[in-house]
Amino acid sequence: MTQTHFDQAANEWDQKKRRVELARAIAENIALLPLHTKMTAMEYGCGTGLVGLALAPRLGSLMAIDTSKGMLDVLAGKIKEQGLTNVTPLCLDLTVDTCTQRFDLIFSAMTLHHIGETGLILEKFYHLLKDYGTLAIADLDSEDGSFHSAGAGEKHYGFSREVLSEILLGLGFSSVTFKTVHTIQKVYEAGGKRDYPVFLLTAQK
Secondary structure, eight states: OHHHHHHHHGGGGGGOHHHHHHHHHHHHHHTTSOOOTTOEEEEESOTTSTTHHHHGGGSSEEEEEESOHHHHHHHHHHHHHHTOSSEEEEEOOTTTSOOOOOEEEEEEESOGGGOSOHHHHHHHHHHHEEEEEEEEEEEEBOOOSOSSOTTSOOSSSOBOHHHHHHHHHHHTOEEEEEEEEEEEEEEOTTSOEEEEEEEEEEEEO
């Protein structure tokens, strides 16, 4: 259901101001990491490239992975339009598919809560990173399930920072840190509004 939802939403995805603002905040904070133009990077759950394309000029190469062909089609159009040569879109589901390349940096934005097996995907990221590589993941703090509308396919209602930290340390990551990088405010038709904090976690292999 998730893949179909994102395929159908792809062409209008960038038209929502809230999404663009969130992506900008995440990209600006990932850009504070020691990036360089010889760095190999992978973005998992790249969508239309709102985060990845902002970072691509600072990277040597970027493999942009998503399970939604619709999203990747939009991304491919942007890559062509912008004349980018260091970004490669790839349709892949790392929970079942294999990737043989290794990366200096793996980043993901608002994707983890759509993946059922959190430990499995974080373990995949660990093995896909080169020694001393960096992981950067942005997602929601724990919430009550009110963030998404029906059909969005979320598997988790955000995350406890403490639980994620324990998983990452158990896998062998070190220097796990969390930072609140954005707050999404939603106003509801029934009245009232709600703030949803978004964190960026970073960790080292």
